[in-house]
Amino acid sequence: MTEIDTEAFLADLYALREIGRFRTGVHRPTFSAADMESRRWLMAKLEECGLEASIDGIGNVLGRHRGPGPHLLVGSHIETQNEAGWLDGALGVVAGLALARAGLPVDVVAFADEEGHFSGGFLGSRSAIGALTEAEIDAARNRTDGTPLRAALETAGLAGLPRMRLDPARYRGFLELHIEQGTQLESAGLHLGVVSGIVAIWQFQIVFAGNQDHAGGTTMAERRDAGLSAVRLLAAIDREFPKVCGPRSTWTTGRITLDPGGYSIIPGRAEVAFQFRDVSIPVLERMEACLEALVRESNRRERCPATLTTLSKAIPAPCDPDLMRALSEAAEQVCPGRWQVMPSGAGHDAQNIARILPAAMLFVPSIGGISHHWAEDTSDADLAFGVRALGAAAARVLVG
């Protein structure tokens, strides 16, 4: 069994946590000063481990193994959500570094903007498989401050650099170690999760058009209250979705905006940010049909017409069976009986890489399931289980 230096691995993780530190988490939005510092830190570390480090025109950092193949690609992303956790993304990158340090013939990658600070999201992994156009780069803007992506690339010193394309012939596959971002493992007292597939997210905007009116002068019978129509639709979704969903489907209303938003003003417009997720296309299609039917019913019954706009419909990414088998055997070796197979409810770079390479993922538990928040954490012991199992799986794949 390949020996992973878990001490060095944890030391790397702790060192990376100091770049853009925010409380016990980090704040490294894509192409910020802290994000670029972390990318330079990574390049130095990759060289230290004997890899040939480079950064490309969209911010992807690649550490290329200098010896002969077969090779595996290992990694994740390195930027974070705003004021978020220290492990999301960073864990998978630093685990790749640990495998390289152990002498495994791996390339290590940190894809840019998995977190979607720029419209579109997954910039790096989409670019690396040839699914990001120059026109999309021209149009993309930062969701927080509106900065054009081109300007951000210029400031980061990346403008004009070529964009790397992954060569499928070079790799037996892609492995990504990640935190679970849920409590399935923790609740079951397990230490590792072999991911069966990555859910697809289908995302919608629902806008209700009402009449902005004085909350005292307008009787209940006269009103066209856009907020109330929105509440009724959301209550109907809460009632109907459990009848059509799959066992691990999720649906979320992340935002409700009532315009103009005053106590004494009947909302003239309501906007709802809604999404659902599943690993199965038939289940996704059933949920979409249900949503469409509920919007139609709302439009028959309510005074405020609702408009449903589809923002994105991704395709679920099942993980590669051979890589899953290697991860399962490695998990059993490292944590006998304390692992399970499970879907990933969150999107990951692996779902894009899966379009050109066999890809698979391994999860470690998230304490309390906290994610996308600075309090996100995982025990050192579970982090070590994760990197050891990843190393053992990589060794199996590369030897096999």
Place this chain on the structure above:
Amino acid sequence: MTEIDTEAFLADLYALREIGRFRTGVHRPTFSAADMESRRWLMAKLEECGLEASIDGIGNVLGRHRGPGPHLLVGSHIETQNEAGWLDGALGVVAGLALARAGLPVDVVAFADEEGHFSGGFLGSRSAIGALTEAEIDAARNRTDGTPLRAALETAGLAGLPRMRLDPARYRGFLELHIEQGTQLESAGLHLGVVSGIVAIWQFQIVFAGNQDHAGGTTMAERRDAGLSAVRLLAAIDREFPKVCGPRSTWTTGRITLDPGGYSIIPGRAEVAFQFRDVSIPVLERMEACLEALVRESNRRERCPATLTTLSKAIPAPCDPDLMRALSEAAEQVCPGRWQVMPSGAGHDAQNIARILPAAMLFVPSIGGISHHWAEDTSDADLAFGVRALGAAAARVLVG
């Protein structure tokens, strides 16, 4: 019958509309440059009509009749909501000016901040009846930009001026002409509304405490989605309030804020801005009891505890029967058979003045019921009916 110069009255209204004009409406937030310009404009007009004009330390403008009594107080407010209508408030003030021009022994008043740009609201009319403390002035801030009220008064040149107190012995009562801010008159084809009473507004904040989590990693069964708990409570209010309310009760959710508000984040906190209105205290108390019961039920059933905070509970203000009779007779004289008695769903300065003086209100129709919006409007014919009926009623009261 006292002859009102409706031409001069409309010319005044149109002139005032030009101060802080926004599209077909106006933008004159309390103590803004435009608001202070309108107060100076009014003082000049009051003097022109033979009254003795003054402004006090909270921005109230008073035009005092120079002759002997009996007197009536006539007026409203002159500032507006942001980017709002040209008649709300201004109509009642300019109508007072028209009565003074016609030689009626009236004092004309423009109270400050009826619209509540500063926390607390109704600053001017509360000050004039002795119900506004210096401590409250110290604490109040602008709701839009956070400016302390003291600083705003300083900038407006009002700091240090004495605050006027109305002398109940001087007046037979207070009359306020106002737009309806609803469609009751318009729908019924009527031109005037004699107000029976002003509803009280009871205002609440409801906060739901959930768990902010990743929308993919956290199963539906594990979630504590604060937004979903809020939607369920609001749907229950929509279902239950019609069972306890009065015939003219209203209830409104003006704002729903989900934190942090991202598509892929389960809301960890939801905040709801809720109010209801009625003219009857028993009805208000029934609605409050219903709301409290629904919050208790929510807290038994939901995973996200809800906290109900009462922000304000006003007392309804019935209008004075003698003044109502004078207004009714005047309405019948000006528009035979084309008027009705009706409650006011909106709050007005008259509700404060009613605590020390007989007070009553007259409504003219709002086109399409539009209010608190720059498109607010009333036909010139209805504006003229309003001021003529107000003049006739004042003459009856002063002669009687």
